[in-house]
Amino acid sequence: MLQTDQLLAPHTTIQLGGPARHFAACRTLEEVRYALRWATAQKLPVQVLGGGSNVLFDDEGFAGLVLKVELFGLRFAEQEGAVLVAAAAGQSWDGLVAECVRRGLTGIECLAGIPGLVGATPIQNVGAYGQEVKDTIAAVHGLDRGTLEPVVWTNAQCGFAYRQSRFKGVDKDRYLITEVCYRLEPEGVPKIRYPELRRHLGEGAELGQGQAALAAVREAVLQLRRGKSMVYNPQDPDARSVGSFFLNPLLGEGELVAFRDRLGGLQPPLFPAPEGTKVPAAWLVEQSGFPKGFRRGGAGISGKHTLALVNCGGTTRQLLELAEEIRAGVRARFGITLELEPVVVPWFPTS
Ligand SMILES: Cc1cc2nc3c(=O)[nH]c(=O)nc-3n(C[C@H](O)[C@H](O)[C@H](O)COP(=O)(O)OP(=O)(O)OC[C@H]3O[C@@H](n4cnc5c(N)ncnc54)[C@H](O)[C@@H]3O)c2cc1C
Known part of the structure; x- marks a missing residue:
């Protein structure tokens, strides 16, 4: 071993x-x-x-x-009109989504195509196309890495927020997640919240409910993701990434006023969120002079997705230098400091 x-x-x-x-x-x-x-x-x-x-x-x-x-195992159990899905941490996430869609279970179909394993999904409250795992997680099981004792958290105890949880925050590196339990709806109606996904499916299209409707949503999400190289494919140089490299900043009231003062006529897309106003990091990066396909030595920006930094045959150092250059550019132009989404090991001081 x-x-x-x-x-x-x-x-x-x-x-x-x-x-x-x-x-x-x-x-x-x-x-x-x-x-x-x-x-x-x-x-x-x-x-x-x-x-x-x-x-x-x-x-x-x-x-x-x-x-x-590499812990494997999958159990399905009915409970009070819902289905509880207990997945071991080493199960493929995309494989789990496919299996749940095949069984006609609603709640994670928009999260198709996200690479990685089940055990990491609570860490940053994985999300895409209008769904986040926090909406369906019933419980997280883990081990205390110090005492080796088992621990169970309810959804409310996980401290979920946008790309955040206690496991990435106060309890970073304290626990190893062994199993995640999701509560899904049987024969449910797919919930399409994301405008781009709704447009792709055909505005006003009647999807119905159940397995076929969920499969259509999953396929639409995969098509959208493939178009942005957001499905991992080792043959695709634009997919040699960690997905989005920067989080979308959430601005408080004062920060929003300061940001508006710097816009000089530009009109960024702004999204009200419970934690503040969300500004798309991709917009900030592009407006600061870093377009899709930008290259700096062995690191670059994906030709299909501004937030995905890609390895163009370089090194971690080159990638982090490019990330720093982009962060400095955005800070100078808009006064906003972008936060990194991926976990950098060992910790690399970024500010
Ligand atoms: C092409 C591409 C597209 C992506 N799209 C999205 C997206 O749409 N939305 C999104 O949210 N993310 C996205 N990501 C990021 C990534 O896929 C997710 O964050 C995923 O959940 C990471 O899973 P992993 O198993 O690969 O974790 P790893 O990268 O192996 O680990 C990530 C962190 O989680 C910790 N960790 C992993 N497993 C455990 C465990 N069992 N117990 C304790 N800690 C653990 C690690 O220590 C590390 O700190 C994308 C990535 C790529 C490459």
Whole structure:
């Protein structure tokens, strides 16, 4: 189970990162506990890894243990008119969406095509096309990495917000998620909230309900995502990314006033959200002089999606330098500091 000097780049969608000094792919809870205990005894830091689609490893690699979660298992149970889906952390997320759509279960169909594994979905409250996992998560099961004791959180205890949760915030790197339980609606009607998706499906089109309707929504989402290289495909250079590199900033009232003062006639799309006003990071990046297809050495911006920084045969350092250049450009033009979405390991000071 324990290996040494495993190159991390092939374990990531962006294909970057030097070797992990130690690497353990764990298929059972016993293996997970063994690996964590071993790392504690060796006084080594541990980095948990899922599908590697939201993580950026250093060119030097990781001087500790990378623990890859390969826990498998899927259970479906009816409860009070809903269906509870308990998925082990190592299950493919896109595979789970496909299976739930096949069974006619509503709630995650718009999240088709997002790479990675089930266990990472609560970490940043994965979302796309008008759905977020926080809307369907009933419970998250995990292990305390220190005590190795099992822990269960209800949805309300997870601290979900836009691309955020306690697991990415106050409890970062404290727990390993072992299973996520989603509450889905049987034979439900797909909920189309996202204007682009509604247009793609045909404005006013009658989808009906049940398996066929959900399958149509899933296929539409996949088509939209393929058009932006937002479905992982190793043959597509624009998909050698971690998805969106920057979060959409949420501005409070004062920040919004300051932002408007800098617009000089420009009219950005603004979206009211519970936490503030959301400004599309893609708009900010483009208006600051970084168009799609922009290249800087071995790093660049996808030709199809302004927020996806892509590895053009370069290094993590080059990618992070490009990210810093973009952040500085946006800060200078609009006074807004963009936050990174992916997890950078080890932590890279970005401001
Ligand atoms: C082409 C592309 C498109 C994308 N589109 C979207 C999108 O539309 N919406 C969206 O939200 N994201 C998107 N992403 C980002 C990414 O796919 C998601 O964040 C995904 O949930 C990451 O899963 P992963 O298994 O690959 O996690 P990893 O990248 O392996 O890990 C990410 C973080 O989660 C932690 N982690 C992973 N598994 C566990 C576990 N079991 N227990 C504890 N911690 C864990 C890791 O330590 C790390 O900190 C996209 C990425 C790509 C490459």
